[in-house]
Amino acid sequence: MRRTVIIGLVLATAACAGDxxxxxxxxxxxxxxxxxxxxxxxxxxxxxxxxxxxxxxxxDGEGLPAGSGTATLGADIYQKKCAMCHGPKGLGMPPxxxxxxxxxxxxxxxxxxxxxxxxxxIGNYWPDATTVFDYVRxxxxxxxxxxxxxxxxxxxxxxxxxxxxxxxxxxxxxxASLMQVKMPYRDxxxxxxxxxxxxxx
Amino acid sequence: MTKRMAGSTTELPPAAxxxxxxxxxxxxxxxxxxxxxxxxxxxxxxxxxxxVAGGQAxxxxxxxxxxxxxxxxxxxxxxxxxxxxxxFFKPSRTPFGETVGNSLTPLQDLxxxxxxxxxxxxxxxxxxxxxxxxxxxxxxxxxxxxPLMLTMDEVKRFPQVTRTYFIECSGNGRNAYREPKPDxxxxxxxGLVSNTEWTGVPLKVLLDEAGAKPEATWFxxxxxxxxxxxxxxxxxxAMDDAMVVWTQNGEPLRPEQGFPLRLLLPGWEGNxxxxxxxxxxxxxxxxxxxxxxxxxxDPLPDGTARQYSFDMDAKSIIxxxxxxxxxxRGWWPVTGLAWTGRGRITRVEVxxxxxxxxxxxxxxxxxxxxxxxxxxxxxxxxxxxxVLLSRATDExxxxxxxxKELLKVRGIGTDFHFNPIVGWKVAADGKVTFHxxx
Numbered sequence: 234m235r236r237t238v239i240i241g242l243v244l245a246t247a248a249c250a251g252d253x254x255x256x257x258x259x260x261x262x263x264x265x266x267x268x269x270x271x272x273x274x275x276x277x278x279x280x281x282x283x284x285x286x287x288x289x290x291x292x293d294g295e296g297l298p299a300g301s302g303t304a305t306l307g308a309d310i311y312q313k314k315c316a317m318c319h320g321p322k323g324l325g326m327p328p329x330x331x332x333x334x335x336x337x338x339x340x341x342x343x344x345x346x347x348x349x350x351x352x353x354x355i356g357n358y359w360p361d362a363t364t365v366f367d368y369v370r371x372x373x374x375x376x377x378x379x380x381x382x383x384x385x386x387x388x389x390x391x392x393x394x395x396x397x398x399x400x401x402x403x404x405x406x407x408x409a410s411l412m413q414v415k416m417p418y419r420d421x422x423x424x425x426x427x428x429x430x431x432x433x434x
Numbered sequence: 435m436t437k438r439m440a441g442s443t444t445e446l447p448p449a450a451x452x453x454x455x456x457x458x459x460x461x462x463x464x465x466x467x468x469x470x471x472x473x474x475x476x477x478x479x480x481x482x483x484x485x486v487a488g489g490q491a492x493x494x495x496x497x498x499x500x501x502x503x504x505x506x507x508x509x510x511x512x513x514x515x516x517x518x519x520x521x522f523f524k525p526s527r528t529p530f531g532e533t534v535g536n537s538l539t540p541l542q543d544l545x546x547x548x549x550x551x552x553x554x555x556x557x558x559x560x561x562x563x564x565x566x567x568x569x570x571x572x573x574x575x576x577x578x579x580x581p582l583m584l585t586m587d588e589v590k591r592f593p594q595v596t597r598t599y600f601i602e603c604s605g606n607g608r609n610a611y612r613e614p615k616p617d618x619x620x621x622x623x624x625g626l627v628s629n630t631e632w633t634g635v636p637l638k639v640l641l642d643e644a645g646a647k648p649e650a651t652w653f654x655x656x657x658x659x660x661x662x663x664x665x666x667x668x669x670x671x672a673m674d675d676a677m678v679v680w681t682q683n684g685e686p687l688r689p690e691q692g693f694p695l696r697l698l699l700p701g702w703e704g705n706x707x708x709x710x711x712x713x714x715x716x717x718x719x720x721x722x723x724x725x726x727x728x729x730x731x732d733p734l735p736d737g738t739a740r741q742y743s744f745d746m747d748a749k750s751i752i753x754x755x756x757x758x759x760x761x762x763r764g765w766w767p768v769t770g771l772a773w774t775g776r777g778r779i780t781r782v783e784v785x786x787x788x789x790x791x792x793x794x795x796x797x798x799x800x801x802x803x804x805x806x807x808x809x810x811x812x813x814x815x816x817x818x819x820x821v822l823l824s825r826a827t828d829e830x831x832x833x834x835x836x837x838k839e840l841l842k843v844r845g846i847g848t849d850f851h852f853n854p855i856v857g858w859k860v861a862a863d864g865k866v867t868f869h870x871x872x
Contacts, residue, residue: 262777262803263674264595264636272643274591275584282583283575286713289654289664292722329535345733346845349612353728360741361722368724372560372661379662422731425743429776429830433839 290367294412297366301407302388304395308402310385311392314374323354323396336398343421356397360422362414366390387411527553535559536603538625541753547771547799547806548598549628551682556690557603557626559725560660563710567686567694570658572640572678576716579645586694590680592635592643597677597700598805600773602627602746604703604730607852611837614870616859617757620770623856623868624751627773629806630691632698634679637672641716646672650716654723655697655708665706666720666742667699675700675804678711701775701804702744703850705730735845746775748834749853750782750809750826761864763817768795773806774828781827784811788821789836789855789872795824815860821869823857836872 290296312321319325323334335354345351345358352358355365370386372378381389391406400406400414427434499521502508519525525544528537536557539549556562567586575581606626610618650669657663667676677698680687687693692709699706705725720726720742732740750772755761772782778801783792795809809824826834837854844851859869 264638265673267636267638269642270639272592274588274643275582278573278575278581278583283573283581286573286656287575287715288662289656289715289721289723291717291719293719343733343737343739344847345739345849346735346737346847349847351847355728358728358739360727364722364724364727367664367721368728371664372724375560378560378660421738422727422741423734423738425740425745427740427743427745427747429745429747429828429832431831431833433832433835433843 288367288371290363290370292361292363294363294408297363297408297411298383299408300383300387301405302384302386302391303405304388304391304400304402307388307390307392307395310381310389314377314381315389318375323393333393334396340418343418354397355393356399356417358418360416360419362390362394362399362411362416365393366411369393525553527555536605536626538621539628541620541625541627541751541771542756544753545808547629547802547808548683549630551630551685551688551691554601554628554630554682554688554691555603555626557605557704558659558690558709559663559705562689563659564689565658565694565710570694570712572695572711573713574640574644574716575713576653577647577650577718578641578716579647582640582644584640586680589635589640589678589695592639594633595636595677596631596633596681597675598629598631598802599698599700600627600629600804600806601698601704601707602749602773602775603705604743604746604850605852607749607854607856608849610856610868610870611840611852611854612846614837614856614868616867616869618868618870619758620751620753620756623870624749626704627771627806629771629773630682631684632677632679633681633684634677634698637676637678637697640678640714641672646716649718651718652716652720654713654715654717654721655706655711656713656715657692657708658710658712663705663708663725664721664723665708665725666723667706667744668742669716671699671702671744699744701746701777703730703746706744730850732848732850733845734848735843743851744775746773747851747853748772748774748776748779748826748828748832750779750824750834750855752784752822752824752857755822755860755866756858757867759866761815761860761866763815763864765812765814767810768813768822768824769808769810770824771806772797772809772824772826773802773804774826774832775804776832777803777829779807779826780829782807782809783825783827784809784813785823785825785857786813786820788857788869789823792825815864817862817864819862820860821857822860823855823869823872825855837870838872 318330319333325332332352333355335352336356339351340357366386369389387406391404394400395402525540539553539555570586572584603626607624610623652666652668653672655665679698680695682691695711696709697707697711732743752768752770754769768784772779782795784795785792795811797807797809834855840854855872857869858866860866
């Protein structure tokens with residue numbers, strides 16, 4: 234009786250799952266052996282639907298929209314929309330509202346591993362200027378995320394980069410000039426070399 | 435653990451203490467009467483006897499539970515639509531009111547390896563969004579044959595798989611690493627790890643449906659929270675064990691864990707398992723989002739910072755005995771959890787003499803892949819000062835390092851991936867305190 238039930242269960246499982254998950258034992262690691270198959274589920278997204286969501290910007294500038302803004306205008310926007318959390322000088326109220334403006338001479342040696350208090354401001358730490366644009370556009374200001382125009386985001390990005398002494402306060406940013414900005418410590422970032430095994434890295 | 439098992443009357447509210455210590459006929463409370471009445475109603479229903487509308491007792495205001503001196507002499511509580519914990523067990527995810535973006539699993543209160551869904555740790559960067567699953571969609575685009583829009587109903591029609599995996603925030607253990615103070619609990623030391631049985635669809639199946647192009651080497655995963663959280667993930671992971679899941683321990687995901695849909699990247703730092711998943715874009719390089727540049731990068735003593743450091747290294751922690759327990763002499767299970775992002779834990783050793791000698795602990799279960807094992811070592815405390823430590827080894831041969839070893843290769847200021855050997859000091863008076871300076 235019990236044997237019949239077990240066989241029944243096995244058959245039922247096989248019938249439901251088919252060959253796609255035949256290797257799905259509890260100890261199996263991955264799904265790479267599942268053959269590609271088309272189920273006809275979902276529908277093709279329209280270009281407008283993709284465009285509405287696809288706001289990401291890459292470190293090479295891919296995805297940067299049309300528009301521009303000056304650091305001077307960005308300073309005004311910053312005081313109106315950002316300073317209440319990040320402070321008038323960008324010193325923040327950590328940990329909830331991080332410090333974002335600082336060029337500490339001590340950061341020159343990138344000694345963050347020995348000094349937990351060394352601030353990881355945009356100028357001291359961030360490897361890519363495009364990250365500022367992408368993050369401000371998608372997530373800021375805190376109480377009205379995603380409310381800034383592209384011109385405002387360019388202006389704020391210009392101001393934050395200028396205040397962090399990466400570009401001059403006289404600068405104007407658009408897609409072409411933003412993708413040219415090289416952050417001071419870009420070359421300090423290295424790929425993960427941990428691979429398990431005996432060595433602790 | 436002793437706290438839970440002891441059943442000491444001193445932990446009960448005064449009314450309950452009285453109930454335990456007074457004779458049964460004096461301890462029957464209003465609630466007991468309600469329970470008794472409900473029991474009678476149950477009997478009536480079962481017997482097919484028609485009921486008159488509920489009496490006064492059914493509308494009574496809730497009163498503090500009173501424990502009968504002899505529960506066998508009183509009908510119990512009625513059935514209910516949703517179960518609840520015993521009033522004697524009140525685990526708390528955030529013990530000290532620290533609610534800035536994370537809450538910690540009370541490891542010391544749990545047994546086995548599965549984390550109850552409502553005790554799964556939280557880490558979010560813009561709060562927990564309220565998402566209507568009927569309106570939620572997943573868009574897959576970029577380097578695919580067809581940009582694909584899927585509703586939740588459609589996502590659930592793909593072949594389903596169920597797997598048990600831990601998620602650990604890569605910031606887990608920062609405080610204990612930087613400032614190993616004696617009054618830390620297991621929850622405070624390592625509570626940013628939880629373990630769940632997830633049900634969902636292999637990500638590979640969804641990407642095959644959209645027709646992932648072979649030139650794609652990375653994808654971007656985006657959440658639908660207020661920071662529209664994004665992480666870049668190598669395609670190799672997508673085609674290996676990555677899942678898109680909607681179920682947590684048999685029921686829909688909790689909002690804090692990504693309802694209605696999340697990415698699940700077994701063994702990788704927690705925030706890569708993007709919650710409230712709404713978009714996947716395939717491309718040829720990482721996107722350098724804020725959460726893989728400003729955050730979740732690891733400064734190293736050589737003046738560099740490790741980026742895209744996904745794997746969680748092998749780690750273990752003894753969850754009992756632990757602060758603030760007080761031990762009495764005799765036998766104690768020294769028990770805890772061990773896990774690795776690189777596959778299986780093959781060995782956990784326990785030391786009761788501050789690392790001078792080590793003994794293999796018993797592991798249960800023994801086959802978990804990127805899922806914790808519970809280890810236990812029985813130990814007889816003789817009343818002398820002792821330091822209990824645990825040390826995990828995984829199938830790659832990686833051995834959990836001491837704090838000194840980790841400080842040497844990472845530095846005190848490194849920000850993520852903390853997995854030093856830690857433990858508990860047992861003083862001669864039985865008081866247990868955290869021991870993090872290994």
